[in-house]
Amino acid sequence: xxxxxxxxxxxxxxxxxxxxxxxxxxxxxxxxxxxxxxxxxxxxxxxxxxxxxxxxxxxxxxxxxxxxxxxxxxxxxxxxxxxxxxxxxxxxxxxxxxxxxxxxxxxxxxxxxxxxxxxxxxxxxxx
Numbered sequence: 001x002x003x004x005x006x007x008x009x010x011x012x013x014x015x016x017x018x019x020x021x022x023x024x025x026x027x028x029x030x031x032x033x034x035x036x037x038x039x040x041x042x043x044x045x046x047x048x049x050x051x052x053x054x055x056x057x058x059x060x061x062x063x064x065x066x067x068x069x070x071x072x073x074x075x076x077x078x079x080x081x082x083x084x085x086x087x088x089x090x091x092x093x094x095x096x097x098x099x100x101x102x103x104x105x106x107x108x109x110x111x112x113x114x115x116x117x118x119x120x121x122x123x124x125x126x127x
Contacts, residue, residue, distance in 0.1 A: 022081065029078035036071045043067075056122055065123035072115040076108040083108075 043064060047054055058064050083104050091097050120126075 022085075026078065026081045026085075029074050029081070032070075032074045033078055036067060036074060039067055040071060059119060059122045060125070062123070065119050068119045069116050072112045072119070076112040076115075080104060080108040 043058070044050070044055075047058060059068065087097070087100050087104055091100050
């Protein structure tokens with residue numbers, strides 16, 4: 001028993017054993033997003049005002065800056081995994097699939113890197 005259907009074994013299309021990890025990681029990042037975004041909303045709501053100087057001063061503090069960096073990592077990881085599932089399900093042409101895979105990996109990485117760099121510049125006192 002065990003390797004899928006007989007035709008799947010012949011074609012080598014049995015289970016790749018990757019689905020559980022992907023599913024669990026996506027659920028854990030979703031829970032992380034709930035916690036982190038709740039912290040972000042509560043923290044911003046408790047600020048005395050939302051001027052540039054006040055928010056910049058808030059971001060420069062250690063706890064909010066670490067939370068914002070974690071939000072960048074967690075949110076873009078979760079988004080990349082969600083788009084990956086859609087890509088696997090709906091893109092079937094090989095040419096389009098290669099370009100889509102490049103974009104699905106490069107865009108979230110670049111966006112997270114830009115966000116993390118922005119938070120670090122503020123937190124470390126950069127211009």
